[in-house]
Every structure is written in C-alpha cells, then in structure tokens.
Amino acid sequence: MKSYKYEIFTTVIEEQIRSGILQKNDRLPSVREIRRKYTLSTSSVQSGFEHLMIKGLIKSSPRSGYFVLGTQNEDRGGIRKKTSPVARDELFMKNMMLTSKRISEVSSFNTAVPGDLLIPQKLILRTMQEVIREKGVALLRYYPSNGLELLRQHIARQMNAYGCELNPDELIITDGALQALTIALRSVTKAGDVVAIDSPCVFSVLEVITNLGLKVIEIPVDQKTGFDMAYFRKASAEHNICTLVITPNFHNPTGTVMSDQSKKELLEIAEERKICIIENDMYSDLYFGEERPRCIKSFDTKGLVMTYSSFSKTLAPGIRLGWLYAGNFYSKAERAKFVLGRSVSPVYQELVLKLLQSSSYQRHLRSFRKKLYGQEAQLSEALRKYFPEDSCFQRPEGGYSIWMRLPEKVDMGKFYQYCEKQQILFTPGETFSFSGKYSHYFRIIFAERITQESITLIKDVGEKVQKLLSGT
Structure with a gap:
C-alpha cells in the first residue's frame, strides 16, 4: 500500500485522539510547528491535515487553526463507538430471505424476476449508453x-x-x-x-x-x-x-x-x-x-x-x-x-x-415469452414425471410461476430441510397468507434458465417426496 510523507505526524494525532490524550475541541499544532518538528514541506503538512479532516477527526477554523472534532467515544472516521444490536423483525427477515435469496441460477426457483440469462443485457446496456450520451x-x-x-x-x-x-x-x-x-x-x-x-x-x-x-x-x-x-x-x-x-x-x-x-x-x-x-x-x-x-x-x-x-x-x-x-x-x-x-x-x-x-x-417481449414458455414446459414435464401422482399443480397460461401442492402425508419440515441441505430454493406456501394455511404448497419460478442440472435437482426433490410418503 502506498505511504505518504504526512503519515509521520497524522498517525501520531490519530493515536492521541483514539487514546483520549486529545479531546474534542483541543487545538492542534500549527502548520509551521508541524513543518519544523517533522521536517516536512508546507504542502505535505496541509495534505496531512486534509487527510484527517476527510476521516472526520478534525475541523479547520479560519484564522484559528485546526481542532479535534471527535474523541475515542464518538463515531468519526475509523473510530467507532460501541453500538447496540439492530432490532430486526425475525418473521419479516425470514420471508425476505425465502422470496429473494439466490444461490445459483440452477437451484434458485424462488425469485420472481427474470434470471440473468433471460435479461436482454446488451439491449439495456446499449440503450442506456445512448441515453447518457444524448441527455448528459x-x-x-x-x-x-x-x-x-x-x-x-x-x-x-x-x-x-x-x-x-x-x-x-x-x-x-x-x-x-x-x-x-x-x-x-x-x-x-x-x-x-x-x-x-x-x-x-x-x-x-x-x-x-x-x-x-x-x-x-x-x-x-x-x-x-x-x-x-x-x-x-x-x-x-x-x-x-x-x-x-x-x-x-x-x-x-x-x-x-x-x-x-x-x-x-x-x-x-x-x-x-x-x-x-x-x-x-x-x-x-x-x-x-x-x-x-x-x-x-x-x-x-x-x-x-x-x-x-x-x-x-x-x-x-x-x-x-x-x-x-x-x-x-x-x-x-x-x-x-x-x-x-x-x-x-x-x-x-x-x-x-x-x-x-x-x-x-416488443421484439424482446416476443423472445422472452417464447423462452419462458419453453422453460415452463420443461419444468412442468419434470414435475409431472418425478413427483407423486397425488401432487397437484396446474400449468400456467403465462407469467413465470407454478403453484405446487404436495400430499397431506408429506412432512413439510423434512421436505424443506432436504431442500436446504441440497441448496434448492422454493418459496414456501405459508409466506402467501396471513393465516399460514398453504403449508403444503410451494411456488416454483421458471424465470431462470432450465438446464439438465436443474431437471436433475427437481428429480432428486421428487424422489425425496416419494420417500417421505413411504416413511423412509
């Protein structure tokens, strides 16, 4: 990492502030005093003081010099005061994770947005560059x-x-x-x-x-x-x-x-x-x-x-x-x-x-719909093929989600434990209601590219459901 000449005195001042030797509003040595003590040029000393100001440790007062802005107990620059843990709503955070967390394009079936490979990246970025160039x-x-x-x-x-x-x-x-x-x-x-x-x-x-x-x-x-x-x-x-x-x-x-x-x-x-x-x-x-x-x-x-x-x-x-x-x-x-x-x-x-x-x-929409329809067909076929016959889902006529219901005998806790272990993400049905009544449902999104690896994961999950039904 590059070093600067002024660090010879700025590190001393930082340490004195951190240790409490220098307190808030204490006046610092002048530019002339620092220059003589450390054999530095005027520009190096001024650069050092500017560095301390950027870090939020000192302030400049016209015709009066430089003064300490904070102490060791204040959150200034790199000096942090002890803070209490941030209060978070656990249910909210859980639902946020269940509906937006991504692991990979192969195993993330939970996020209801276009996947990276379905986004018209070149079209968007090229158009955005044109906009910036034209509008400035x-x-x-x-x-x-x-x-x-x-x-x-x-x-x-x-x-x-x-x-x-x-x-x-x-x-x-x-x-x-x-x-x-x-x-x-x-x-x-x-x-x-x-x-x-x-x-x-x-x-x-x-x-x-x-x-x-x-x-x-x-x-x-x-x-x-x-x-x-x-x-x-x-x-x-x-x-x-x-x-x-x-x-x-x-x-x-x-x-x-x-x-x-x-x-x-x-x-x-x-x-x-x-x-x-x-x-x-x-x-x-x-x-x-x-x-x-x-x-x-x-x-x-x-x-x-x-x-x-x-x-x-x-x-x-x-x-x-x-x-x-x-x-x-x-x-x-x-x-x-x-x-x-x-x-x-x-x-x-x-x-x-x-x-x-x-x-x-409109050209993008036509292409996007065609890709989504193909992915839906692949996913629906895999669900029909590998999940138990008494599982239930309807093929959608558009959009990019499938609503799947598993048999009542399936232990959903064990089902999601298996999915978590395999790093496969679905959206649990309980997040879709205040009542939690959709406990045996889950949503599958087909907006990511469906690959053979994706189909294999669906096959593994379907086989796990079969085992849960048989009690093994």
Whole structure:
C-alpha cells in the first residue's frame, strides 16, 4: 500500500485522539510547528491535515487553526463507538430471505424476476449508453413528479392497443410496482379500513398492507376455478370492504387468468358496493397464447379501477420503473407519490422511453415469452414425471410461476430441510397468507434458465417426496 510523507505526524494525532490524550475541541499544532518538528514541506503538512479532516477527526477554523472534532467515544472516521444490536423483525427477515435469496441460477426457483440469462443485457446496456450520451447532465436533475410526459403517452398508447383506454395525464410514473401499490392504497384507504386481497397473495403485497395498518379479508383463488366470486360477493355484503387488490392475469403464484365474463361480474359487485379495485397488471405481457388478456380496467365505465404495472418483470429487476393509472383518484395519488419521492430515476425513464419508441421492446417481449414458455414446459414435464401422482399443480397460461401442492402425508419440515441441505430454493406456501394455511404448497419460478442440472435437482426433490410418503 502506498505511504505518504504526512503519515509521520497524522498517525501520531490519530493515536492521541483514539487514546483520549486529545479531546474534542483541543487545538492542534500549527502548520509551521508541524513543518519544523517533522521536517516536512508546507504542502505535505496541509495534505496531512486534509487527510484527517476527510476521516472526520478534525475541523479547520479560519484564522484559528485546526481542532479535534471527535474523541475515542464518538463515531468519526475509523473510530467507532460501541453500538447496540439492530432490532430486526425475525418473521419479516425470514420471508425476505425465502422470496429473494439466490444461490445459483440452477437451484434458485424462488425469485420472481427474470434470471440473468433471460435479461436482454446488451439491449439495456446499449440503450442506456445512448441515453447518457444524448441527455448528459440533464439526467442529474429532477424530472417531473408524475414522470416524463412522453413516457406516459407511450405507456397509454401501448395500453390502448390492448383495448384499455388510458388518459396519459392520469398516469403516474413510479419507482417500481410496490410503490405504485402503496400510492394506490394510500389514495383510497386509511389505517383500520378493510381491504380484500386474492389469496394466495405474494409476501410484498401483504407487507404493504400490514405497513399501512389495514385489515384484510382473503378471497380464495382456486387453481382450476380461479377467483372465488361467490365468496367475494358474500364478504362484500357482510363487511365494509373499501378496496380489492387483485392480480387477474397470470396470478402470482397460481398462474390463473380471470375470464372476461368474470372480470365484468367483479366490476358489477364493485359498482354495487362502491368498492375500489386496485389491479396488478404486471404479468399480462407474459402470455403464452395468441393474445394478451384484457385487464379489468378495460371494462371499467365508472372509474372504480386503478391499474399498475412495472418493467422490472419484463426487462430486469434492477430497472425500478413502474406506473399507476389513478384515474378518478389522481389528485390524492399525486400527493401520495410526492411524499414517497420527488422524482423517479431519470435514467430509467429515458431508457424505457427509448425502448418503447422503437420496436425493440416488443421484439424482446416476443423472445422472452417464447423462452419462458419453453422453460415452463420443461419444468412442468419434470414435475409431472418425478413427483407423486397425488401432487397437484396446474400449468400456467403465462407469467413465470407454478403453484405446487404436495400430499397431506408429506412432512413439510423434512421436505424443506432436504431442500436446504441440497441448496434448492422454493418459496414456501405459508409466506402467501396471513393465516399460514398453504403449508403444503410451494411456488416454483421458471424465470431462470432450465438446464439438465436443474431437471436433475427437481428429480432428486421428487424422489425425496416419494420417500417421505413411504416413511423412509
């Protein structure tokens, strides 16, 4: 490591501060005194004092000299005071780990984002370089609180092509989907209000609801029949539900899609009970069929639906850029957005705008869907082949998750112990509900590249389940 001439005196001062010989606000020897004592040049002494200031140990007072800024008991530079352990919520930390931890692309089936090999890295990085070159210093300034006007127009145009007419002036660009959901909920609820959610429901949505102090009614989503409309109708009649949070297309984790008829029926109930619907439309672009399913908002004539989405599910998890169509609730949503952050990353806004302006984004989506569909087919075939016959799962029509149920006789504790030992990551079903009722379910993500090694791991897990059933 390179050494500097000034260290001959700065190390002495550091040690004196650390040992308590020098106390806070003590005056240090002048530049002239240090220069004479250690036979240094004026510039070396000044560099030494600047080094101590950068470390946060001393301060400069004009015409008065240098003074000690902190003592051994203060956290300045490399001197740290003893701190108490940070209080953490154990359940929260456990769920965070279960839903986001990665070991490798081969064995991590738990993170619901595109894997490294499915991310269009060259497209993103090349476009980002173009944006930086073209926009320059402008990217360092605040952008409009509700987002770039041109970006909002392109998003609205894209949704209009899918049969959902959106007014770009009622769109808000957000720092990802979770912020969009938070803004939507803050616009129509207050602590203590009752909200309905589709269940099973992803941990991040449950955490937002908990953080806002809302009460919850879980509406079952069956893998075969989908959202339980009768249950919702009955619950809305018995409780003062103000909002429903729902993922109608390629529901995470079940992969189900609501029919257009069911979406219309849901709107009828919402209109009758004056319930706001907050619709998660993040996965709709990841369809495996011939066309994108319509969102609930496309059938909304009363302005009861807010819709949100994100580009992190289709481009890359690090692209924290989402949007919320607030519609009739725009005024409150705009204020809620401002409180959560003055502006969303200018780089990401310009990046996504540039992609939407060309055909590259749609080209990427076509390729991405094709790869996802192939991976889903491989994984579903392996699950069907290696897991017991009385295990249950439905092949999804889009998205990138499979919801698997194991037989009741399986000891799930031993199952997860085996998975942990083999370093295979699934998302346990208990993280998808406040009640923990999905104990024999787990979610499998196929957004990482499926290899022969991946299939071998699935085979090993399936064989372990067979052994647990037989008691061996």
